[in-house]
Amino acid sequence: MGRQLSFVVALWKTNLLSAMEYRVSFLTQVIGMMLNNAIYFVFWIIFFARFEEINGWDLVDMLFLFGVVATGFGAGTYLFGNSVRLSSLIANGQMDYYLSLPRPVLLHALASRSNASSAGDFTYGLFSFGAAIYFSGSFGGLMLLRFTLGCLASIVVLISFLVLVQSLTFWIGNTSLLTRHAFNAIVTFSLYPITLFDGTAKLFLFTLVPAAFIGALPAEFVRRFDLLQLAQICAGGAVFLVLAVFVFYRGLRRYESGSAIQVRM
Amino acid sequence: MPAISVRDLRKTFQMKRKSAGLRGSLRALWRPTYQSIEAVRGLSFEMEDGELLGFIGPNGAGKSTTIKILTGILHPSSGEAAVLGHVPWQDRQALAFQIGSVFGQRPQLWYHLPAVDTFYLFGKIYEIDDSSLKRRISFLAEAFEIEELLETPVRKLSLGQRMRCEVAASLLHRPRVLLLDEPSIGLDVVAKQRLRMTIQRMNDMEGVGVLLTSHDAGDIETLCRRVIIVNHGEIVYRDKVSALKRRYLTVKTVDVRYNEQLAPDFSLPGVEMVKVGRYGAKMRFDTRVTPVEPVISGLAAAGSLADVTVSEPSLEEVISAIYARTEV
Numbered sequence: 001m002g003r004q005l006s007f008v009v010a011l012w013k014t015n016l017l018s019a020m021e022y023r024v025s026f027l028t029q030v031i032g033m034m035l036n037n038a039i040y041f042v043f044w045i046i047f048f049a050r051f052e053e054i055n056g057w058d059l060v061d062m063l064f065l066f067g068v069v070a071t072g073f074g075a076g077t078y079l080f081g082n083s084v085r086l087s088s089l090i091a092n093g094q095m096d097y098y099l100s101l102p103r104p105v106l107l108h109a110l111a112s113r114s115n116a117s118s119a120g121d122f123t124y125g126l127f128s129f130g131a132a133i134y135f136s137g138s139f140g141g142l143m144l145l146r147f148t149l150g151c152l153a154s155i156v157v158l159i160s161f162l163v164l165v166q167s168l169t170f171w172i173g174n175t176s177l178l179t180r181h182a183f184n185a186i187v188t189f190s191l192y193p194i195t196l197f198d199g200t201a202k203l204f205l206f207t208l209v210p211a212a213f214i215g216a217l218p219a220e221f222v223r224r225f226d227l228l229q230l231a232q233i234c235a236g237g238a239v240f241l242v243l244a245v246f247v248f249y250r251g252l253r254r255y256e257s258g259s260a261i262q263v264r265m
Numbered sequence: 266m267p268a269i270s271v272r273d274l275r276k277t278f279q280m281k282r283k284s285a286g287l288r289g290s291l292r293a294l295w296r297p298t299y300q301s302i303e304a305v306r307g308l309s310f311e312m313e314d315g316e317l318l319g320f321i322g323p324n325g326a327g328k329s330t331t332i333k334i335l336t337g338i339l340h341p342s343s344g345e346a347a348v349l350g351h352v353p354w355q356d357r358q359a360l361a362f363q364i365g366s367v368f369g370q371r372p373q374l375w376y377h378l379p380a381v382d383t384f385y386l387f388g389k390i391y392e393i394d395d396s397s398l399k400r401r402i403s404f405l406a407e408a409f410e411i412e413e414l415l416e417t418p419v420r421k422l423s424l425g426q427r428m429r430c431e432v433a434a435s436l437l438h439r440p441r442v443l444l445l446d447e448p449s450i451g452l453d454v455v456a457k458q459r460l461r462m463t464i465q466r467m468n469d470m471e472g473v474g475v476l477l478t479s480h481d482a483g484d485i486e487t488l489c490r491r492v493i494i495v496n497h498g499e500i501v502y503r504d505k506v507s508a509l510k511r512r513y514l515t516v517k518t519v520d521v522r523y524n525e526q527l528a529p530d531f532s533l534p535g536v537e538m539v540k541v542g543r544y545g546a547k548m549r550f551d552t553r554v555t556p557v558e559p560v561i562s563g564l565a566a567a568g569s570l571a572d573v574t575v576s577e578p579s580l581e582e583v584i585s586a587i588y589a590r591t592e593v
Contacts, residue, residue: 003392006389007390010385010386010390011389014375014378014383014386017382018375018377021377021418022377095338096333096338097371097373099337099357100337100361100366101361102357102358102359102360102361102362102391103390104358253340255339256278257338257339
């Protein structure tokens with residue numbers, strides 16, 4: 001475990017060095033993404049100016065939700081940047097590099113790239129969490145711990161879901177379009193109050209598109225401690241992680257490589 | 266125990282077939298058809314520890330597929346292989362600590378960073394402690410003459426410089442076997458020679474075994490003692506490079522120039538005239554049919570000689586001839 005951690009930290013450091021070669025581009029993407037998220041949140045500010053709450057959720061709940069989702073999403077796709085392009089790596093035969101080195105293929109592939117714009121999401125998420133604390137008037141070390149736990153659970157489910165969807169590439173060929181739809185679906189649904197959904201829709205958000213594990217559940221857990229919710233987010237994270245690793249390595253046996261000319265960015 | 270041992274190795278790919286045009290695409294969408302392509306057909310060979318073995322063949326011969334199976338990247342359809350005692354597709358990680366690989370079309374150096382940053386990352390990947398890594402980098406930098414290049418972003422290096430850095434990176438962890446797939450692709454003559462020199466030097470200094478695939482017969486001729494030629498996934502020739510040359514270099518080409526005009530009906534028995542001019546001629550003969558001595562005597566008897574050049578076909582031409590014989 002310590003060996004893999006030291007290796008992954010070295011990868012992240014190399015990613016950072018690579019990003020710093022183009023500082024202006026890096027900063028532009030970070031600031032651009034923060035503005036993009038802020039503009040999106042303006043919609044909710046306008047909404048809650050007219051309606052006090054929506055099925056028990058108010059603006060502060062939305063700030064907590066955006067805090068957890070943006071921080072988790074930003075950290076996840078920054079640290080595991082290839083989680084959004086695994087499909088093309090598989091389809092174009094670019095897994096060769098990771099297979100020829102003595103490290104776990106999935107971990108190595110995921111952590112070998114950082115998205116600069118994700119750093120913007122991450123920073124925005126921290127601002128949103130800060131604003132949520134300010135307006136709710138509640139803060140303490142325990143809340144910070146719950147926020148960290150909630151974000152970690154959110155990262156695990158998000159990355160596992162993306163790996164699961166893109167592992168289908170091993171069986172059905174390029175899934176870039178499917179990945180894009182799945183990605184949009186999980187981000188969109190994770191940013192709505194869970195109380196809007198019930199019955200089949202709710203089941204859908206806990207299974208096929210597990211947005212509830214990325215947004216609502218951890219956000220509610222951050223707001224107030226609930227042992228059942230803690231158990232739910234831990235179990236959800238563990239199940240999706242095990243499933244993703246299992247499906248990916250089953251698929252890897254079908255990997256067919258390729259001969260396209262490649263570049264390591 | 267051989268460093269590499271391969272027995273009846275086979276790899277079949279399923280390729281989707283589609284006829285041309287929109288109609289073909291619609292039909293393939295509704296009822297896709299697949300064709301089995303046998304990239305590797307029952308290969309068997311061995312490579313000794315510390316050996317420099319050439320593995321050559323035309324495009325699509327199965328060279329890269331074989332190398333990818335030997336590094337654990339691909340699973341074979343059937344057959345056995347062992348590299349340094351490991352079954353590559355079962356012990357991929359353990360094997361990767363003991364072998365190095367360079368794929369000419371798949372760089373491992375980070376494009377926007379200086380090569381030295383990738384070297385330090387590889388140090389972590391291969392679990393080399395910091396002081397050993399520093400010593401190793403400095404040793405390889407000297408051996409590959411890349412001291413001046415290490416701190417330049419890879420995107421700014423020439424192809425030849427980059428390839429020397431690539432090979433150096435693959436040797437950081439002192440592998441016992443190096444698998445080189447087309448390392449000289451796209452390099453100019455000088456860069457090729459420098460790369461060959463450094464590979465040879467590492468073989469001499471550290472006894473690293475090299476399995477080398479190349480399109481360039483010069484790589485094989487300069488570096489390898491033994492060669493395996495594959496075509497259509499099968500071995501069509503295996504022997505020492507010297508034996509290959511001896512066996513196939515029987516055709517000689519002679520360029521001759523005279524101080525005086527040649528007779529218009531100039532010819533020699535058993536010799537094919539390629540081109541006859543007023544003061545010289547180019548001709549070809551097979552030493553198995555026509556010995557060298559009467560040809561040279563005949564040339565001398567034909568007039569006052571100004572210059573004679575006898576040349577053999579290049580290894581490239583020899584290999585082309587072997588490929589041509591195995592075409593179906």
